[in-house]
Amino acid sequence: MSDVLRRFFRNRGSLFGTLALAGVVAVAIAAPLFYDHSPWNMVGRPLIRAFTNPSYPFGTDMLGRDIGAGLAYGARVSICISLVATVVAVIIGIGVGALAGYYGGRLDDLLMRVTEFFQTVPQLAMAIVVVAIFTPSIYSIVGAIALVSWPPVARLVRGEFLSLREREFIQAAIVIGLRPCQIIFRQILPNAMSPIIVTGSLMVATAILTESSLSFLGLGDRTLMSWGFMIGASRTMLREAPMMSILPGVAILVTVLAFNLIGEGLNDALNPQLRKREGA
Numbered sequence: 001m002s003d004v005l006r007r008f009f010r011n012r013g014s015l016f017g018t019l020a021l022a023g024v025v026a027v028a029i030a031a032p033l034f035y036d037h038s039p040w041n042m043v044g045r046p047l048i049r050a051f052t053n054p055s056y057p058f059g060t061d062m063l064g065r066d067i068g069a070g071l072a073y074g075a076r077v078s079i080c081i082s083l084v085a086t087v088v089a090v091i092i093g094i095g096v097g098a099l100a101g102y103y104g105g106r107l108d109d110l111l112m113r114v115t116e117f118f119q120t121v122p123q124l125a126m127a128i129v130v131v132a133i134f135t136p137s138i139y140s141i142v143g144a145i146a147l148v149s150w151p152p153v154a155r156l157v158r159g160e161f162l163s164l165r166e167r168e169f170i171q172a173a174i175v176i177g178l179r180p181c182q183i184i185f186r187q188i189l190p191n192a193m194s195p196i197i198v199t200g201s202l203m204v205a206t207a208i209l210t211e212s213s214l215s216f217l218g219l220g221d222r223t224l225m226s227w228g229f230m231i232g233a234s235r236t237m238l239r240e241a242p243m244m245s246i247l248p249g250v251a252i253l254v255t256v257l258a259f260n261l262i263g264e265g266l267n268d269a270l271n272p273q274l275r276k277r278e279g280a
Contacts, residue, residue: 004269004270005269007268007269008265008266008268008269011264011265011268011269013261013264013265014261014262014264014265014266014268014269015265016258016261017257017258017259017260017261017262017265018258018262018265020254020255020257020258020261021255021258021259021262024075024079024251024254024255024258025075025079027071027072027075028072028073028075028076028079030072031069031072031073031075031076034068034069034072035066035068035069035072035073037066037069038069039065039066039069039070039072039073039074039225040065040225041065041066041069042063042064042065043056043060043064043065043066043069044056044060044064044066045060045064046060046061046062046063046064047059047060047061047062047237047240047241048060049241049243050067050243050247056068058071058243058247059241059243059244061230061233061234061237061241061244062234062237062241062244067230067243067244067247069225070225070230070248071227071230071247071248071251073224073225074225074226074227074229074230074248074251075227075251075255077211077221077224077225077226077227078208078211078212078226078227078228078252078255079208079255081138081141081142081145081207081211082145082204082205082207082208082211083204083207084142085141085142085143085145085146085149085207085211086145086146086149086200086203086204086207087200088142088143088146089145089146089147089149089150089153089203089207090150090153090196090199090200090203092146092150092153092154093149093150093151093152093153093154093156093157094153094154094157094189094196096111096114096115096150096154096157096158097153097154097155097156097157097158097159097160097161098157098158098161098184098188098189099111100112100154100158100161101157101158101159101160101161101162101165102161102165102180102183102184102188103180104162108158111154111158112155112158115151115154115155116151118147118148118150118151119151119152121148123148123149123210124148124210124213126144126147126148127144127145127147127148127210127213127214128144128214128217128219130143130144130147131144131214131219132219136214136218136219136220136221136222137221138221138224141211141214141219141220141221144214145207145210145211148210149203149206149207149210152199152203153196153199153200153203156195156196156199157192157196160188160191160192160195160196161184161188161192164188164191164192165188169187170183170187170188173187194270194271195270195271197266197270198263198266198267198270198271199263201259201262201263201266202259202260202263204259205255205256205257205259205260205263208252208255208256208259209252209256211226211228212226212227212228212231212252213228214228215227215228215229215232216228216229216231216232217232218232227248227249227251227252228248228252230244230245230247230248231245231248231249
């Protein structure tokens, strides 16, 4: 583990991503300390320009709501929804991929045809349909994002299981009488976790973009302030108050970039043989 951390933090990109994400998470956690009012409250006159009023450093929107409060509380919504949706998607993907890769045969064919069906449908389009059917809420959004995100994990896990199940230590586990569930969860899965972790970290970034897109289209949870909702609500004010859209857009950009950099850093740290500098 110490070698993994050393390789991870030696990568400047992953170090920058970790610091950026830590800053976003810190703002999300400390949001009630910075802003004792709800981001939905009208706290000042409308359209105060950013960086002109010390009471509202990020300005106010067309209804007089504090943009800074929206950014802070929106970080909570975006990160929590994306993390939970990614965890659910990874669990589904591991289950499907493990069954297909370990047992093979007709079960593998059936599960892979189902996986291919979900992959042929555009992710955002399917998420929009699911959320619209079940009415926009935090639960339907998490479910929709997880539903469209699991296929790549399933295919990855299947490939890892197909490769690992032929190894000698797996054959030895079969010979000594271990049950299939013990072999899957104790022998094969721990050896396949590195690529799963990397893929999961990259999926969080995609989940943030999907959630923001849904909120932008008016399919977000109306009781929660999010970055996508802020951009969607201010799209008619681009000329009069461009910072209303730019600030949440920058927040999305920084957070997504941070997760991507962390994912790349994990890939280098967990797979050092892929690093050219290590082989040089």
